[in-house]
Amino acid sequence: MFTELYEAVKDLLPSPVAFAEEDVEDSSNVDEDKDDDSVEDEEEDDDDDDDDDDEEEAQDPLDELKAKYTETICHSFKHHLDECVARVTAAKEQEGYEDLEYKEDCVEEFFHLEHCLNENIAPVLFAKLR
Numbered sequence: 001m002f003t004e005l006y007e008a009v010k011d012l013l014p015s016p017v018a019f020a021e022e023d024v025e026d027s028s029n030v031d032e033d034k035d036d037d038s039v040e041d042e043e044e045d046d047d048d049d050d051d052d053d054d055e056e057e058a059q060d061p062l063d064e065l066k067a068k069y070t071e072t073i074c075h076s077f078k079h080h081l082d083e084c085v086a087r088v089t090a091a092k093e094q095e096g097y098e099d100l101e102y103k104e105d106c107v108e109e110f111f112h113l114e115h116c117l118n119e120n121i122a123p124v125l126f127a128k129l130r
Helices: 002-009 021-033 036-053 061-071 075-093 107-129
Strands: none
Touching (some): 061 107
16 A cells, blocks of 8 residues: 555655765675675575575564554545645646646655654554564
8 A cells, every 4th residue: 555655656756866976886896805705605695595485474564554544543644645646647747847847746745644654653563563
C-alpha cells in the first residue's frame, strides 16, 4: 500500500543530490585495492548466505503498521495527498505545463502524512521490539 503511494508521488518529489565525482572515484578505487584473499573470503561468505535463503525471513512490522495507520488514524493526510497527486497529474497533462513558472508538487502533503505515520507508529513499533 505505502509503496504504491510512494511510486505515485516519487515523480513529484525533487530528485536526490548526485554524488560528487571525487566520491564516485574514491568508491571505485576501493574495489581495486582488495587482494585475492579477501575475494576468496567473500566467495565463501556468499555460499553461506545461500543456506540462509531457505529459512523464512521475519516480516517487518513497519510495513503492516504503515498500511493500517494510513487507512485509519492518518486517513485525512492520505486524502490530502491523493487530492494533490490528482491535481498535479491533471496539471501535467494540460497544454503549456512545461512553460509554467510555478509547478505544484505534493512534498508538503507527503511529509504531513509521513509525520503522522511516524508519530503514531513509533510507540507501537518500539513496544514490539522490546
